[in-house]
Amino acid sequence: MRTTTSKTLALLALLLPLAASAHTGVDGGLHHGFTTGFLHPLTGADHLAAMVAVGLWSALAARRAWPDLLWAPLAFAGMLLVGALMGLAGVQLPAVEPMIAASLLVLGLLVATRVRLPAAMAMALVGVFAVFHGVAHGHELASAQGAALTLAGMVGATVLLHLAGIALGWALRHANAWLPRVAGAAVVVLGATLLAQAV
Secondary structure: OHHHHHHHHHHHHHHHHHHHHOOOOOOOOOOOHHHHHHHHHHHOHHHHHHHHHHHHHHHHHOOOOOOOOOHHHHHHHHHHHHHHHHHHOOOOOOOHHHHHHHHHHHHHHHHHHOOOOOHHHHHHHHHHHHHHHHHHHHHHHOOOOOHHHHHHHHHHHHHHHHHHHHHHHHHHOOOOOHHHHHHHHHHHHHHHHHHHHHO
16 A cells, blocks of 8 residues: 555656646657657646546546446547647637646546546546647647657557556555545646646
């Protein structure tokens, strides 16, 4: 139990310093190829935290392992792709960065409280936020060569981060109740930090 607690706290501590580099321009705008796309969600704290939090919440709130674990992660990954395609097409949405920060606030609260929502509501909620994450990526990729491969890598990393969150959440389902609360609170703090920077 002590080892699990230490690992969880270490992981959460690693997320917070990334807030300063979280989002646009972290990789200098060099978007090309599958590898770059795959690494991008791993180097931006906002995307990393959101994707892990979606999986974590899904596992903590699931009544059953199948299919409850997958509805929200699948919706997020799918709508992230839709949002990225919108961004590539030049679609402009208002308040993209504040909405990304707000997604962390909401997802962090969902993790901390382990709120169960009907599948359709959970999918709609994370799907809306995913569109904003996707649009931000799409805008970054709009003038890049190899955008399709980069986007494929990004979606692949998103799915893996969801799976990592699911695995962590499943491991914490029967742990002390404060562990998920600490994880959720860390995501909320990151969201509040980013929101303060965005407004």
